[in-house]
Amino acid sequence: MSQRPPIPPETVEAVLRRLYEAAVAAALPSNTVSAHLPSPPRGRTVVIGAGKAAASMALAVEAVWNGPLSGLVITRYGHGAPCRRIEVVEAAHPVVDTAGLAATSALLDRVAHLTEDDLVLCLLSGGGSALLAASVPGVTLEDKQAVARALLKSGATIAEINCVRKHLSAVKGGRLAQRIAPARLVTLAISDVPGDDPSTLASGPTVPDPTTREEALRILDRYIPEAPAAVRARLLDPASETPKPDPAHPPDFRLIATPADAIAAAAAVARAHGYAPLILGSDLEGDAVAVAGDHATIVRQILAGDGPVAPPCVILSGGETTVTVQGRGRGGRNAEFILALAVALDGAPNVHALAADTDGIDGSEDNAGAVIGSDILVRARRLGVSARSRLEDNDAYGFFAAVGGLVTTGPTLTNVNDFRAILIDRPSTA
Structure with missing residues (x-):
């Protein structure tokens, strides 16, 4: 018996953006x-x-x-x-x-x-x-x-x-x-x-x-x-x-x-698209790279069949991470989170993710955040861009500007902090 095949990447990104839009609409x-x-x-x-x-x-x-x-x-x-x-x-x-x-x-x-x-x-x-x-x-x-x-x-x-x-x-x-x-x-x-x-x-x-x-x-x-x-x-x-x-x-x-209202709205949209939501919380804090590592661990558990939910599912979280700036690059906390997530997942299959600020502005940049698929590191290597080096230089904006994936919305005229969604599809089986 065949299971549903993975949703095409361009469609998955559209679902991620719908989740983000639902979160924003809940706070307008x-x-x-x-x-x-x-x-x-x-x-x-x-x-x-x-x-x-x-x-x-x-x-x-x-x-x-x-x-x-x-x-x-x-x-x-x-x-x-x-x-x-x-x-x-x-x-x-x-x-x-x-x-x-x-x-x-x-x-x-x-x-x-x-x-x-x-x-x-x-x-x-x-x-x-x-x-x-x-x-x-x-x-x-x-x-x-x-x-x-x-x-x-x-x-x-x-x-x-x-x-x-x-x-x-x-x-x-x-x-x-x-x-x-x-x-x-x-x-x-x-x-x-x-x-x-x-x-x-x-x-x-x-x-x-x-x-x-x-x-x-x-x-x-x-x-x-x-x-x-x-x-x-x-x-x-x-x-x-x-x-x-x-x-x-x-x-x-x-x-x-509140941020919880936004996450709940996104969860409802996820269910409507066939993804079981796993809500980690709407008030997560901590270093963006460390929080990304924690999320990556949960993703790997789910892919291995040991997680709290099974694919197809979506991990949702909100809150406000922080960035300790040590490099000379550009990028807000959401872009840093999503780049760190990509590095931590290292091309794990059937995973797409988006992180963006609900006000439409990630820190002081012109993007709201960024979106990735499982192929992001492959694309970066083809372009001669090192994800790890850019992350160490706090240059997440520069990475996504070069490789693709910036989420740009302009001001949304509301603000319930960061929004993160990680969609995990299941592989096709014969």
Whole structure:
């Protein structure tokens, strides 16, 4: 009796892309915002926000809000949306620039002098940490930029990076909420952080902060002991401490889309295409190469008949890996993951995989991620391109640009972090 033959590679890649598209669609503001909106207030409604999805979230609010509306949101360059009542300002990500500082100052003006009758609707998504920025005494923009760049290259987790950011900011770590009082504050958030922690997402500007300046100092000592003296001096100052949680006054914080939602949507599409999903989790962290190695081990177990599922199947995972930059190449964490996976699998048959950021931008490059098939290393050798050498040089982007496989979508206008899918087909048998 014959089993179904393997699906042709070009069709498998199309399935992978459908899984990614389903994950993104599950987090689009147009599909998620309206169900979570509060009732209009007696007074004014002011919309503020920051993140890669902030403009599309604002557009979704405008589409359904019944009543007067004004405000300002900050998003990454190229991630704007045609809002009519809410101003959209674009600034730099992942390192703050002068446009971000100016936009944050204007945003703070919008929430000044409000009353108890007014409502502030804060729209947050991944990327908000860099985009919503207000300086503190003694720390310059250049200091903040130097720390951000060093931490992003160090392999620090997003929670560690944001702990430092919160204690060097006049708006992060709950300080924005203090500026908004006594108005009612409701936060709508699209999570891109492992565990969906409100205090980590966009560095928690509207929620109290459980981390401390002492923790921030330890993170600084671990990853960038050569940090600017002004930064260290600020963290040593008790004034850098952030507002702490008060169980008697919990914030009104509403998650409208999460990485788990995206993975679940992709799993449903996989089942519809005849692939049994194996979900490893939506909050995986760790070095991209190490995480790729763990995934490769599971793939080999499945191919050997010893895995938790049998082909045809798909391994799904999300979260946020890190890259410790030691080489001089180009490439974000998703491209690095997928290249490391290809090296670890070494041409294992009937395996295709895709890794991409749901915001459409892998780090600071113009691709969302990359896709591979079992023949990727063969193609590379024919072109004289060494996968292992490119990986050691942190040049995953360069590898896929030369060999093929870059996934380029442009900004998706949402962000629920990384998406990874590994399709394993079964070989044909007579």
